[in-house]
Amino acid sequence: MKYFITILCIAMTAFSCKKEKAVSLFNGQDLSGWHVDVPEMDTIPNTINPFIIRTGMLVSLGTPRGHLITDDVYKDYRLEVEYRFAGEPGNCGVLVHASTPRALYKMFPKSLEVQMQHEDAGDFWVIVEDIEVDNMVERRGPKKEWGITEGKKRRIINLTDGSEKPLGEWNTMIIECLKDKIKVWVNGDLVNHGFNATVTSGQIAIQAEGSEVEFRKIDISPITTLSK
Template sequence: MLRPFFSIVVAVVLAGAAWGQNDPITPKKKMQLFNGQDLSGWQMCLPGSDVDPGTVWRVADGVISCSGTPFGYIRTRNAYTNYRLHVEWRWSGKPGNSGVLLHISGPDRVWPKCIEGQLMSGNAGDFYSIGGTTMKERPEGGRHIPKKKESSEKPVGDWNSYDITCASDTITLVVNGVEQNRATATSVSAGMIGLQSEGAPIQFRNVYLEPLR
C-alpha cells in the first residue's frame, strides 16, 4: 500500500474535512453501516473533479461494487470508537489491492491519516500505518506490520469475512475466523471507517458494527 499522496476532491457533497466536528459514537447495539440499497451515510473521496463517482462505486443486490480506479475511498460520515466491525468482501475480477481504513481523521486525501487493515490478495490481515499513525508493533522507519499466520483467505470469487475489534488503543484483525494480527498502543483510537478503491475490482457487503463484548 506504499503509494504517493495526491490532492483530493470529495465527490457528491463535502461533509467536512475532519471527524472532530462530532464526537465519536460508541455502539450500544448492532449498527448497519451499509443499508444494502445505497451509500447513505457514506462519503465518496476521489481524486480530481472530472471523476464520475458512479463509475467507481455502485450498489446493486445488497452489494457495494468498486471498480478499483481511480484510487480513493468511501468513508462513514460519522466517527466511531470502541466497536467490533464486520465486513465481507470478494474479488469480482482479477485479485489485487484494497483495504479497510480505521480511525480516519484529518483532511480527506489519498491516503488519509488512519490505520489500514490490509485486503491485498494473499495479505489480508496485515496492518499499514498511514499519515503518521503509530503502534507498538510498527518497525522503526517502516509502516507495514505483516500478518502473523499463513493466509486464511478463501479462493478468489468467494466471500471472505473481516472481523475487526477496536478496543481503546488495541486493534485485532480476524480473517475468516483466524486471528491474523493485533496492534497495541495505537496513536489513534477513534475516527471514521473507510473502504478503499485501490486498483482492482472488489465487492463489499454486510458492513456493520457491534458493541464490544
C-alpha cells in the first residue's frame, strides 16, 4: 500500500509538471495562431503588414498602427515575454483579456494593456475595461477624471523606475493573470499589481504603436496561484 501511494504521488507530480509546462505562442516561422487587425489595411492599397517573423523573432515594425491578436482566448495564465527596441526607443504594449476589436479610438480592442513604452514598462492602461491598484489617486489622478473611454484618465502608473535594461538589451516581462488579479514583473522587479479587474479572460495582443520592437519569446503557462 505504501509503495502504491508513493507511485501515485510521483505520477501526480509528473502530471502536474506536465500541465504547467510553458508553450510558445509563436513558432518562429509564421503568424499561425494569430490574426492581424490594422485599420489602414482595410482601406489603403498595398499597406504592409507591420507584424513579421525575422530570423526566428516576432517583430512589430511599429507602423502602420494596429494589433496582432491571438486566435484563442486565455485565462489564469503566466505570460513571459522577452523583448527589446530594435532602434529608437518608443511605444508598444501587451494587451491581456482582449475582446471587442477597435473599441477605443477605432483602433484598440477592449482590453487591459500592460505598457512596454520605454521608461514606462509595467504601467496599466485601461481600454473599455478597468482594474484597481493600491494608491489609486496617487497613481491615476483625480477620481472624477477616471474613465475607460476616450478623453478619460486611463493610465495607472507603475510602481518602479529603472527596471528596464539599457536600450538594445533584452527585457523580460512576466504577466500573471489569475481571476480578477494581474501582476507584472520587469526584469525581476514587481512593477504592478492590479485587482478587481472587470474582465478575467480574453485574447492576448501585441501592439504596433510607432516603434520597432523585437520579441524572441512569448511563452504561456497555466497557473493556479500568483507568484510573490
